[in-house]
Amino acid sequence: MTTQQLIEQIQRKKSFLCIGLDVDLTKIPEHLLQLEDPIFEFNKAIIDATHDLCVSYKPNTAFYEAYGIKGWQSLQKTIQYINKNYPEIFTIADAKRGDIGNTSSMYAKAFFEDLNFDSITVAPYMGKDSIEPFLAFHEKHTILLALTSNEGAFDFQTKKVEEIELYKTVIATSQSWHNAQNLMYVVGATKAEYFREIRKLIPDSFLLVPGVGAQGGSLQEVCNFGMSKNIGLLVNSSRGIIYASKGADFAEKAREEAMKIQLEMQDIVNTL
Numbered sequence: 001m002t003t004q005q006l007i008e009q010i011q012r013k014k015s016f017l018c019i020g021l022d023v024d025l026t027k028i029p030e031h032l033l034q035l036e037d038p039i040f041e042f043n044k045a046i047i048d049a050t051h052d053l054c055v056s057y058k059p060n061t062a063f064y065e066a067y068g069i070k071g072w073q074s075l076q077k078t079i080q081y082i083n084k085n086y087p088e089i090f091t092i093a094d095a096k097r098g099d100i101g102n103t104s105s106m107y108a109k110a111f112f113e114d115l116n117f118d119s120i121t122v123a124p125y126m127g128k129d130s131i132e133p134f135l136a137f138h139e140k141h142t143i144l145l146a147l148t149s150n151e152g153a154f155d156f157q158t159k160k161v162e163e164i165e166l167y168k169t170v171i172a173t174s175q176s177w178h179n180a181q182n183l184m185y186v187v188g189a190t191k192a193e194y195f196r197e198i199r200k201l202i203p204d205s206f207l208l209v210p211g212v213g214a215q216g217g218s219l220q221e222v223c224n225f226g227m228s229k230n231i232g233l234l235v236n237s238s239r240g241i242i243y244a245s246k247g248a249d250f251a252e253k254a255r256e257e258a259m260k261i262q263l264e265m266q267d268i269v270n271t272l
């Protein structure tokens, strides 16, 4: 998917919501556990109930890898279901990969070609040659961890190296890499006060923003400091939406939670 197609979808739906599909079998309704593939059935119901309110789904691969080969099959069925039924949706494999070049090429093939995701999250720690294999893919997007939502982000990411905070060096340096136009960045909603500085470096890049909902980040603050002229944000909530109810009404309740966020986003989009 091109960035322009993503922007058009945001304008059409008046939403920049990304719903995280982080399926934990201990948290889903019990009646689903009797089915052949409970993870896929859960995702399918959530997707059918929310696809018009969001522009993106983000399965975190850990929640699938944890269930071995069956988990990978559920992930594959989920992405195929989205691509077939809701092709306008921007899909994110939250896999946080990155390795020496030839290994990164294989990760890129796995997620972009075999699974056919639109994007993948990657860790910048191994540098340029670990990320450029992902950037080489046409109409695919590589989402670099810049300033993450967790407390541990302060251990390294905000530390200064030669007077500059590491997350700023990651952002500025990565902009010089080949095909840097295919980069997006992860910035946590819990770090809203940093968005103004980040926008000075990358005024137009898309930011994936996890951390509203269960982690307590504020959508309004993120938008105040982080919005670009084309919105430029994909704000993610996972647990806050998909686990709104453990009963038979789980999909309906997930829709209600997604709609609360989308209505807030609609007001924000309308002010542009």
Ligand SMILES: O=c1ccn([C@@H]2O[C@H](COP(=O)(O)O)[C@@H](O)[C@H]2O)c(=O)[nH]1
Residues within 6 Å of the ligand: 020, 022, 060, 094, 147, 148, 149, 150, 186, 187, 188, 210, 211, 212, 213, 214, 215, 236, 237, 238, 239, 240
């Ligand atoms: O900085 C980061 C990077 C990734 N995540 C991931 O996003 C979701 C958030 O889930 P919630 O349930 O809405 O808290 C999850 O998959 C994280 O691994 C993040 O939270 N922060």
